[in-house]
Amino acid sequence: MATATANGATGPKLNHIGLPVLEYRGGKSTLCAGCGHNAISERIIEAMWEMGVEPERVMKMSGIGCSSKSPAYFMNRSFSFNGVHGRMPSITTGAVLANHTVTALGVSGDGDTASIGMGQFVHLMRRNLPMIYIIEDNGVYGLTKGQFSATADIGSKLKTGVINELPPIDTCAMAIQLGATFVGRSFSGDKKQLLSMLKAAIAHQGTVMLDVISPCVTFNDHEGSTKSYKFLQENDEPINEIGFVASFDDIEVDYDSGEVYNVEMHDGSQLRLRKLLEDYDPTDKANAVRTLMEAHEKDEILTGVFYIEAQKETFIDQLNLVDEPLATLPESLTRPPKQALESLMANLQ
Amino acid sequence: MATGNLALGQEQGESSARPRVVNDFSIIVATVNGSGSQSANSVLLKSIFGMGVPVSGKNLFPSNIAGLPTWFTIRASKDGYVARKRESDVLVALNPETARDDMMQVQAGGAAIYEEHLNLKQYRDDVICYPVPFDKITLDICHEAKLRKLVKNMVYVGAVAQLLGIDLGVVEAGLRKQFAKKQKVFDLNFGAVQAGWDYVKTTLTKQDPYWIEPMNQTKGKIIVDGNAACGMGAVFAGVTVVAWYPITPSTSLIEATTDLLKKFRVTPEGKATFAVVQAEDELAAIGMVLGAGWAGARAMTSTSGPGISLMGEFAGLGYYAEIPGVIFDVQRSGPSTGMPTRTQQADLLSTAFLSHGDTKHVILLPGSVKECFELSYAAFDLAERLQTPVFVLTDLDLGMNNWMSEPFAYPEKPLDRGKVLTAADLEQLGEFARYRDVDGDAIGWRTLPGTKHPKAAYFTRGSGHNDEAGYTERPDEYQDVMDRLARKFETARKLVPAPVTTKNGTSKIGFLAYGSTDFALRESLDQIEKEHGLSVDYMRIRAYPFAHEIHDFVASHERVYVVEQNRDAQMASLLKLDLPAEQVVKLRSILQYNGLPPDARTITDEFATKEGL
Numbered sequence: 021m022a023t024a025t026a027n028g029a030t031g032p033k034l035n036h037i038g039l040p041v042l043e044y045r046g047g048k049s050t051l052c053a054g055c056g057h058n059a060i061s062e063r064i065i066e067a068m069w070e071m072g073v074e075p076e077r078v079m080k081m082s083g084i085g086c087s088s089k090s091p092a093y094f095m096n097r098s099f100s101f102n103g104v105h106g107r108m109p110s111i112t113t114g115a116v117l118a119n120h121t122v123t124a125l126g127v128s129g130d131g132d133t134a135s136i137g138m139g140q141f142v143h144l145m146r147r148n149l150p151m152i153y154i155i156e157d158n159g160v161y162g163l164t165k166g167q168f169s170a171t172a173d174i175g176s177k178l179k180t181g182v183i184n185e186l187p188p189i190d191t192c193a194m195a196i197q198l199g200a201t202f203v204g205r206s207f208s209g210d211k212k213q214l215l216s217m218l219k220a221a222i223a224h225q226g227t228v229m230l231d232v233i234s235p236c237v238t239f240n241d242h243e244g245s246t247k248s249y250k251f252l253q254e255n256d257e258p259i260n261e262i263g264f265v266a267s268f269d270d271i272e273v274d275y276d277s278g279e280v281y282n283v284e285m286h287d288g289s290q291l292r293l294r295k296l297l298e299d300y301d302p303t304d305k306a307n308a309v310r311t312l313m314e315a316h317e318k319d320e321i322l323t324g325v326f327y328i329e330a331q332k333e334t335f336i337d338q339l340n341l342v343d344e345p346l347a348t349l350p351e352s353l354t355r356p357p358k359q360a361l362e363s364l365m366a367n368l369q
Numbered sequence: 370m371a372t373g374n375l376a377l378g379q380e381q382g383e384s385s386a387r388p389r390v391v392n393d394f395s396i397i398v399a400t401v402n403g404s405g406s407q408s409a410n411s412v413l414l415k416s417i418f419g420m421g422v423p424v425s426g427k428n429l430f431p432s433n434i435a436g437l438p439t440w441f442t443i444r445a446s447k448d449g450y451v452a453r454k455r456e457s458d459v460l461v462a463l464n465p466e467t468a469r470d471d472m473m474q475v476q477a478g479g480a481a482i483y484e485e486h487l488n489l490k491q492y493r494d495d496v497i498c499y500p501v502p503f504d505k506i507t508l509d510i511c512h513e514a515k516l517r518k519l520v521k522n523m524v525y526v527g528a529v530a531q532l533l534g535i536d537l538g539v540v541e542a543g544l545r546k547q548f549a550k551k552q553k554v555f556d557l558n559f560g561a562v563q564a565g566w567d568y569v570k571t572t573l574t575k576q577d578p579y580w581i582e583p584m585n586q587t588k589g590k591i592i593v594d595g596n597a598a599c600g601m602g603a604v605f606a607g608v609t610v611v612a613w614y615p616i617t618p619s620t621s622l623i624e625a626t627t628d629l630l631k632k633f634r635v636t637p638e639g640k641a642t643f644a645v646v647q648a649e650d651e652l653a654a655i656g657m658v659l660g661a662g663w664a665g666a667r668a669m670t671s672t673s674g675p676g677i678s679l680m681g682e683f684a685g686l687g688y689y690a691e692i693p694g695v696i697f698d699v700q701r702s703g704p705s706t707g708m709p710t711r712t713q714q715a716d717l718l719s720t721a722f723l724s725h726g727d728t729k730h731v732i733l734l735p736g737s738v739k740e741c742f743e744l745s746y747a748a749f750d751l752a753e754r755l756q757t758p759v760f761v762l763t764d765l766d767l768g769m770n771n772w773m774s775e776p777f778a779y780p781e782k783p784l785d786r787g788k789v790l791t792a793a794d795l796e797q798l799g800e801f802a803r804y805r806d807v808d809g810d811a812i813g814w815r816t817l818p819g820t821k822h823p824k825a826a827y828f829t830r831g832s833g834h835n836d837e838a839g840y841t842e843r844p845d846e847y848q849d850v851m852d853r854l855a856r857k858f859e860t861a862r863k864l865v866p867a868p869v870t871t872k873n874g875t876s877k878i879g880f881l882a883y884g885s886t887d888f889a890l891r892e893s894l895d896q897i898e899k900e901h902g903l904s905v906d907y908m909r910i911r912a913y914p915f916a917h918e919i920h921d922f923v924a925s926h927e928r929v930y931v932v933e934q935n936r937d938a939q940m941a942s943l944l945k946l947d948l949p950a951e952q953v954v955k956l957r958s959i960l961q962y963n964g965l966p967p968d969a970r971t972i973t974d975e976f977a978t979k980e981g982l
Contacts (some may be wrong), residue, residue: 099818102830110653114660122819143649342640346609347665354607356633365776368591
């Protein structure tokens with residue numbers, strides 16, 4: 021439980037539900053020092069704390085791989101499910117159907133998503149299930165010691181000198197095309213962009229798909245890799261600068277609509293995307309995909325919020341579910357009465 | 370009875386001297402898949418039922434949308450036998466492609482009703498022949514070409530009803546029920562029935578010995594298929610999340626479930642208290658079930674053999690991470706794609722140990738439509754009580770065919786939601802360890818995501834864990850969990866449905882069987898008694914792990930025959946793993962695995978051979 025007594029000068033800083041950031045921390049990371057995934061865990065902790073999400077009201081979901089271990093390293097007070105390889109989407113779908121009042125945060129990797137989990141990934145995107153899906157994308161398999169994944173760029177080189185000759189899967193372009201309603205790409209080393217993106221993701225209702233490039237310091241951070249810290253620092257091209265004003269932040273900021281694309285989020289928050297790429301409209305699906313495809317041809321790595329549809333019906337809306345979690349509905353609502361069975365029996369006679 | 374064209378009767382005059390066979394014969398209707406014969410078959414079946422005669426129907430159909438041959442078999446049995454009868458007594462031949470073969474299958478002295486121009490008489494002089502110009506009759510009464518194919522089926526219903534002495538009023542009532550709100554459709558169909566009836570009445574003379582006569586054996590009974598019964602069981606168990614992928618022969622189980630959910634589980638405000646998701650494949654289906662079960666919902670999926678194979682990895686996760694869920698497997702003929710529309714009991718072993726590592730699962734084995742209902746709702750209680758996936762194994766024969774049954778009784782016992790700690794419980798306890806055996810039954814307490822207490826959360830994983838759900842590779846911690854899971858299986862042994870003892874007297878010979886094999890075996894045991902003067906004992910297994918009564922049954926007999934529908938004696942193999950060595954030698958097997966439901970005669974004959982009778 022929170023140890024702080026008050027938000028005084030001596031106590032730790034509390035968020036708007038009265039918890040210190042300590043209450044959002046996890047276990048000690050067993051990933052390599054300098055791993056991009058650890059930085060992402062830090063941003064998740066900050067975003068959840070700043071947004072004042074109750075830790076017990078979060079489900080941390082993951083598959084298998086380095087990335088999928090990371091939920092153990094943030095938010096110990098949250099429920100967690102580390103499932104089987106590539107199948108986090110289906111487990112999360114079931115869990116959200118059982119209890120759609122809890123925030124679902126999925127952490128996956130490029131192997132877990134773009135290879136073994138591709139089937140489940142694309143179908144998850146189609147459903148617009150309310151959840152945040154983060155790909156910690158380093159282009160290699162870490163736990164099995166450095167094989168290429170399907171997001172590795174053409175021409176990218178392994179430590180062993182092997183060159184990737186197959187085209188990469190752009191998970192963002194796929195997610196946009198398939199129906200995800202909040203799609204972005206960030207870099208684990210860009211604290212500000214990633215934090216704003218995560219806060220907006222928490223406010224969004226529907227499927228958020230964030231591809232976060234997260235260099236693997238052990239197997240893919242060398243010269244010739246397109247997923248190294250150095251390469252990202254040199255080639256990261258943000259298409260917009262993300263500003264997020266939470267619904268509980270009582271801030272009024274003037275902005276120029278020619279320069280800033282303002283999105284009203286479902287919960288009343290505001291997402292302000294300052295245009296860095298000329299006239300980029302993040303609600304134009306076709307343009308978003310085209311922009312990503314063109315960037316590939318130019319070997320540019322675009323980051324930012326590529327696509328957002330803030331008010332689209334979610335899977336929960338489509339299924340027309342009751343407001344309460346299905347998991348804990350009382351028997352009076354889930355077991356039909358005796359007369360129901362009797363009428364069925366009468367019809368079968 | 371009609372007196373008309375006597376030509377046929379004169380040729381086969383001697384058969385009229387045969388004793389009447391009343392309410393004890395089979396009818397085989399041979400048609401083309403997709404010709405719409407199903408409603409005609411159903412009307413005929415329900416007409417016999419309406420006469421008060423115990424009846425069962427089986428659809429033997431191809432894996433095809435339209436065009437391939439299909440057969441519907443109806444068995445009327447005054448003694449209440451509902452298994453497949455090996456012999457065909459009355460043939461209705463409407464498929465030119467198979468007509469000759471169908472005719473060859475009719476037993477000597479049987480009868481055949483067929484499209485006149487097929488001229489089936491040329492093949493058999495020991496079968497009573499009733500040629501009927503179905504096409505011409507249909508042409509006369511139905512002017513819409515596209516409806517003729519459907520209407521023709523009803524003509525045969527009328528012809529058969531007249532020949533067998535089925536009350537036309539009963540047929541009419543059945544039709545009226547079927548087309549309750551469609552007067553025009555009823556008129557057209559009943560017109561066809563009447564035309565078939567009239568033709569036989571005025572043109573043919575009854576020569577065969579087969580008769581349906583009124584009885585009083587079906588009053589208060591229902592007719593339903595096993596898949597619908599399982600769906601009812603699930604709905605009355607309060608299922609809330611259903612995830613599935615289409616596969617024959619399990620699809621209709623989900624369709625039945627969905628229909629019932631829409632009917633009974635919508636709030637007055639129009640909101641659903643359930644979610645049904647057609648998943649992208651069986652992997653996703655069981656993934657959703659486990660996700661939902663973990664989060665506290667009663668969740669289910671339904672599949673058949675190929676789907677079970679795909680679910681393997683997740684089944685192991687469910688076992689090891691201890692997550693409830695109910696998985697129906699309506700078995701079909703394997704291996705691989707096998708024969709998707711034919712029946713078998715060949716998924717038992719693969720399901721019992723589904724997944725890698727030391728994994729074993731609780732399996733329930735309904736032996737009737739009534740048990741499909743009862744064991745389905747029991748499966749949800751067991752899954753949550755034991756915190757593990759529970760498999761309900763039926764098969765195509767039980768699942769997709771219509772069976773007569775006593776009406777189902779409402780489950781009066783409240784739902785057992787298992788060991789779940791609330792925030793208030795945690796407040797009192799201070800903390801909990803997810804996988805600790807605090808009650809001595811090897812079942813830990815769990816919390817559900819969203820439980821508002823700082824100590825409520827735990828980390829669910831398929832990797833090595835200790836009793837606090839923490840990651841471990843420590844030999845002792847890992848083994849403790851594995852040993853507790855083995856003890857939990859012993860708890861399951863005490864909780865699963867006990868076997869049903871039909872007879873356990875003084876015989877040295879015992880029979881063990883499960884699932885839909887029961888129908889044929891019970892008839893076979895009567896045959897054994899009648900023909901060989903042997904009164905043998907019989908116990909029907911209803912679940913794995915095996916209850917101790919099953920061990921006792923084997924121990925108290927000299928020889929135990931295990932009758933099942935697979936090549937490799939899967940139940941016998943599973944029993945051998947469980948029984949002490951000196952008991953194992955007592956087991957022998959009688960197996961039927963050609964894709965057809967078993968029949969009593971084959972079992973009886975094989976038993977007699979094995980026993981040297």
